[in-house]
Amino acid sequence: KEKVQAETFIKLVLLYNYRVERIKQFTNVTMGASTKEADIIVYNDDTCTKPHIVIECKNETISELEFLQAINQASAYAYALSGTIKYIWITTKSKNEYFLIDKDNNIKQSIPDIPQFGINKIQKYKYVYGGREQNQEAKKDKIKQQFFELETISEKDLINRFKQAHNSLWEGGKLDPSEAFDELDKLIFCKIWDEKIPRQKGEPYNFQIFKEPLPKNATKEQLLDIENKQTNDLFNRIITLYNQGKKEDPEVFKDNIRLSPQKVKTVVTYLESINLNITDLDSKGKAFETFMGSYFRGDFGQFFTPRNIVKFIVNSLPIDYKDKVLDTSCGSGGFLLYALNKIRLKADVFYKKDEIKHYKYWHDFASNNLFGIEISEKIARTAKMNMILHEAGHTNVISSDGLLQDIEIQKNSGNKEFKYNHFDYIITNPPFGSNVKQSEKPYLENYILGHKNINWLDPSKNECRDNQSTEILFIEQCYNFLKVGGILAIVLPDGILTNSSLQYVRNNIENWFRIIAIVSMPQTAFSPTGAGVKSSVMFLRKWNIQTTDKYKLIKQTLQEQIKKESCLKRKNRVSARSIEQPYPRDAFSN
Incomplete structure (x- = not known):
C-alpha cells in the first residue's frame, strides 16, 4: 500500500500538475465520534483548508469486495470533510476508479479521471491516440482536461x-x-x-x-x-x-x-x-505465460509442460529459421513459443532490433513455420492468444484430434500444411494415460502400433487392438509427420522404455528412428502440474524407408538365427540327456 501511495503522490505532481504544498498525506478525518486517517487529500488553496480530492490507496492484491469497501471509505471521508470537496480517487495502481461528488444532492457519479490542476471541466474519456502530443496542445487551453496515451508497464x-x-x-x-x-x-x-x-x-x-x-x-x-x-x-x-x-x-x-x-x-x-x-515482447509474453502457468497448474495441468523442461528441450535442438516445427499436442503453445524465441535470439545476432530485416527474420518464421495441434478447443484458443501476445503467427495452431490421419486434419482445419513427411522438427509432450478405443476411434486400425500379432509363428498375421495408449500412438503419428532426417523430441513415460510388455513399441522405435539420446528426468519434474509419472525425453532422428527396411531385415535374420540356435541347443541338450540317462532294457517289460 505504501508503494501505491508514493507512486500516486508522484502522479499528482508530474501528471496532474498539483503543487506539493497542496497535497497532504495521512490526514485525520473526524467521522462522528471517531477519527480516521485519509491517505491523500488534495486542496484547492495554499493554506490547505479547502479539500478538493480525497484519494484512497490500497494494496494491489485486494479483492473486488475490498475495492468496493475502499470506495465507500473514500466516499465517507468526502462527506465528513467540510468545504468544497468534489472528487474521490480509489487506486490499487492496477485498478483506478474516479467519482464526482455532489454533496448538496447526495450524488456520487463515476467519471473517467480526476481533473488536472486548474481544470474545471472533465473530458468524456481519458485515453486517446497520441495523448502526449495532444497534451502539449491542451496545455495552451486552461479549461480543457489533458488526455493520456496508453502506457507500457512492467x-x-x-x-x-x-x-x-x-x-x-x-x-x-x-x-x-x-x-x-x-x-x-x-x-x-x-x-x-x-x-x-x-x-x-x-x-x-x-x-x-x-x-x-x-x-x-x-x-x-x-x-x-x-x-x-x-x-x-x-x-x-x-x-x-x-x-x-x-x-x-x-x-x-x-x-x-x-x-x-x-x-x-x-x-x-x-x-x-x-x-x-x-x-515489451518478452515482458507481455512472460506475463501471460506466468499467469497462464498458475492457472494451468490447476484443473488443466495436463496441458502445461513446465517451462524449464521446455527450455531445455528446445535449446538442445539446432532449429533454423527455414525449418518447419510442429507440436502434435501443443497445449498452451510453450514449445512453439520457445522455438520462436530461439529464432528471435538469432535475429538479434544478425541484425539490429530496429531493422526491418530483424522483424522479418523472426516474424516470417512465426507466421509460416510454427504449427500446433490441440484437441481441446478452449486450450487451442489459449495457445493462439499466447502467440498473439508474442506477436507470433497463430493461424497454424488448430483445434483437432492430433491422431487423425493428415488428410482428415487438413479437411477439418482447412490448412493444407498439416501433411505427412513435411516437418523438420516435432517437439511434443503427448497426453499420458489415456486410451484410444477402437470402438470409439476407428482410426486406430490405421496405426501399426494399433495392431497386435495373433500368430507368434507368423508375424505377418495380426489384428487391430481393442485399445491403445495415446502416447504410444503419438510416437507413430510423429514419425508420419516428420521428414526423412527430421528430429523428434518427445516426452514419454518411462514405462515405454522399461516394461517388458511394450517391447514391440521399442522395436518399432528402433526400426523408424536413430536414437540420438534419452534424457531421464527426475520423479518430481512434473510435480508443479500435479503429475507424478516418471518420464524421459527421447531425441530421435527419422530413418529413410530403405534404412528402416534394412533394420527390419537384419532383425528378422537375427531372430531366425537365434531361433535356429535355440532349437539346436535344445535338441543337443535332449540328446545329451538321452545318452547320459538311457532307459533300462526292461523299462517297458512286465
Missing part, C-alpha cells in the same frame, strides 16, 4: 493485472475458473484489436470507460440510468470490437462473450490504461 504489473482481472470474473467460485480464463482471453483479444485499429491523433480508444454527461439537479434515479447507459455503451463497444476481430480472425474465437455488462466493465478498469501492443 512484467510484474502485467501479471498482477491479469490475475486481478481473472479473479474479478471468478469471484471465488461464482464462475468456473476455466470459463473465467476463457472469457478473459476474449477481452484481452478485444483490447489488442482496439489498439491496432487505425485512428487519428486525439481519437479515443474504445476499450475504456466513457463518462455520460450529468444533468443539473439529477435525481438518484436519473444517475442510476446514466450509470447503466454508460455500462451498456461500454459493453456494446466491446462487443463491436469482438465481432470485428472475429470477422478478421475467425479461428481465434467462435462463440460470443458470455459476461454481463458489469463484469466487462470490471475487467476494462484493469486493462484500459495499458498498451499491450507496444509493451
Whole structure:
C-alpha cells in the first residue's frame, strides 16, 4: 500500500500538475465520534483548508469486495470533510476508479479521471491516440482536461493485472475458473484489436470507460440510468470490437462473450490504461505465460509442460529459421513459443532490433513455420492468444484430434500444411494415460502400433487392438509427420522404455528412428502440474524407408538365427540327456 501511495503522490505532481504544498498525506478525518486517517487529500488553496480530492490507496492484491469497501471509505471521508470537496480517487495502481461528488444532492457519479490542476471541466474519456502530443496542445487551453496515451508497464504489473482481472470474473467460485480464463482471453483479444485499429491523433480508444454527461439537479434515479447507459455503451463497444476481430480472425474465437455488462466493465478498469501492443515482447509474453502457468497448474495441468523442461528441450535442438516445427499436442503453445524465441535470439545476432530485416527474420518464421495441434478447443484458443501476445503467427495452431490421419486434419482445419513427411522438427509432450478405443476411434486400425500379432509363428498375421495408449500412438503419428532426417523430441513415460510388455513399441522405435539420446528426468519434474509419472525425453532422428527396411531385415535374420540356435541347443541338450540317462532294457517289460 505504501508503494501505491508514493507512486500516486508522484502522479499528482508530474501528471496532474498539483503543487506539493497542496497535497497532504495521512490526514485525520473526524467521522462522528471517531477519527480516521485519509491517505491523500488534495486542496484547492495554499493554506490547505479547502479539500478538493480525497484519494484512497490500497494494496494491489485486494479483492473486488475490498475495492468496493475502499470506495465507500473514500466516499465517507468526502462527506465528513467540510468545504468544497468534489472528487474521490480509489487506486490499487492496477485498478483506478474516479467519482464526482455532489454533496448538496447526495450524488456520487463515476467519471473517467480526476481533473488536472486548474481544470474545471472533465473530458468524456481519458485515453486517446497520441495523448502526449495532444497534451502539449491542451496545455495552451486552461479549461480543457489533458488526455493520456496508453502506457507500457512492467512484467510484474502485467501479471498482477491479469490475475486481478481473472479473479474479478471468478469471484471465488461464482464462475468456473476455466470459463473465467476463457472469457478473459476474449477481452484481452478485444483490447489488442482496439489498439491496432487505425485512428487519428486525439481519437479515443474504445476499450475504456466513457463518462455520460450529468444533468443539473439529477435525481438518484436519473444517475442510476446514466450509470447503466454508460455500462451498456461500454459493453456494446466491446462487443463491436469482438465481432470485428472475429470477422478478421475467425479461428481465434467462435462463440460470443458470455459476461454481463458489469463484469466487462470490471475487467476494462484493469486493462484500459495499458498498451499491450507496444509493451515489451518478452515482458507481455512472460506475463501471460506466468499467469497462464498458475492457472494451468490447476484443473488443466495436463496441458502445461513446465517451462524449464521446455527450455531445455528446445535449446538442445539446432532449429533454423527455414525449418518447419510442429507440436502434435501443443497445449498452451510453450514449445512453439520457445522455438520462436530461439529464432528471435538469432535475429538479434544478425541484425539490429530496429531493422526491418530483424522483424522479418523472426516474424516470417512465426507466421509460416510454427504449427500446433490441440484437441481441446478452449486450450487451442489459449495457445493462439499466447502467440498473439508474442506477436507470433497463430493461424497454424488448430483445434483437432492430433491422431487423425493428415488428410482428415487438413479437411477439418482447412490448412493444407498439416501433411505427412513435411516437418523438420516435432517437439511434443503427448497426453499420458489415456486410451484410444477402437470402438470409439476407428482410426486406430490405421496405426501399426494399433495392431497386435495373433500368430507368434507368423508375424505377418495380426489384428487391430481393442485399445491403445495415446502416447504410444503419438510416437507413430510423429514419425508420419516428420521428414526423412527430421528430429523428434518427445516426452514419454518411462514405462515405454522399461516394461517388458511394450517391447514391440521399442522395436518399432528402433526400426523408424536413430536414437540420438534419452534424457531421464527426475520423479518430481512434473510435480508443479500435479503429475507424478516418471518420464524421459527421447531425441530421435527419422530413418529413410530403405534404412528402416534394412533394420527390419537384419532383425528378422537375427531372430531366425537365434531361433535356429535355440532349437539346436535344445535338441543337443535332449540328446545329451538321452545318452547320459538311457532307459533300462526292461523299462517297458512286465
